[in-house]
Amino acid sequence: MRVCAAAPFDTSRAVSRANAATSDARWRPHDLLRLQSLRSFDDEPAWVRDAFARAPYAVVRRALGADGFVAIGVRGAGRAQRYGTWAHQDDIVGVVSPESLLRVQPAKRRELPAFVALAALRRDACAALAGFAWGPTGSTGFELATQVPSVAEASDLDLLIRAPEPLALSVARLVFDQLQTLAQSIGIRIDAQLETPAGGVALAEWAAGKTRVLARDASGPRLIADPWAAMAYDGAA
Structure with a gap:
């Protein structure tokens, strides 16, 4: 987030679960929350109120x-308009997970590369993603959830792939290669993130067989050898 509001609670009592954005498991990182109101904090950017009026949604972000x-993170009209803030659970009236957005179609005449690529992935029941719970995030997920135009011609397709169990390197490479083949055929960038017990890990890094990969959790990014090993997140739970 480019700007982030100060926590409205005693940070010494913050939840320290490694992958938590909240102490309530109903809301997970990358979920989109529909809010009945957005609480204001000091130094809030001027664009935030207009953005919330257009689409009363915010994405769950990783933070203690x-x-x-x-x-939560509020999304504005431009790439530079990103604001990290906080919602109270009483203001949440709905939640949209990335995987639930696979059932949602973009508005007519929105035949942009990101939507074309997503449609191709949904149609191919034999694709490498078929064995996973997955869905769109970023601008594609936001537009599908809100029906507010957010995707541009040059927008990437961002994906979340849930990987609660160890992912074999051979499978990761197969998924990565298939996504890259599709991306090249359409002329788009596809960026996939694995959601692991240790946090978010780029599929590209895991598929590359690196000795250590960058995992992003509520406490911040860190390099780890195995996102599924207990030692990778022990002590943060």
Whole structure:
């Protein structure tokens, strides 16, 4: 996030679970929350109120939280307009997961590369993603959830792939290669993130067979050898 509001709670009592954005498991990183109101904090950017009026949604972000509060990110019209703030659970009226957006179609005449690529992945029941729970995030997920135009001609397709169990390197490479083949055929960039017990890990890094990969959790990014090994996140739970 380019700007982030100060936590509205005593940070010494913040939840320290490695992958938590809140102490309530109903809301996970990358979920989109529909809010009945957005609480204001000091130094809030001027564009935030207009953005929330257009689409009363925010994405769950990774941050140490406290009971009753969820770390969220508000999305503006431009790439530079990203604001990290906080929602109270009483203001949440709905939640949209990335995988649930596979059932949603973009508006007519929105035949942009990101939507073309997503449609191709949904149609191919034999694709490498068929064995996973997955869905769109970023601008594609936001537009599908809100029906507010957010995707541009040059927009990437961002994907979340849930990987609660160890992912073999051979399978990761197969998924990565298939996504890259599709991306090249359409002329788009596809960026996939694995959601692991240790946090978010780029599929490209894991598929490359690196000795250590960057995992992003509520405490921040860190290099680890195995996102599924207990030692990778022990002590942060």
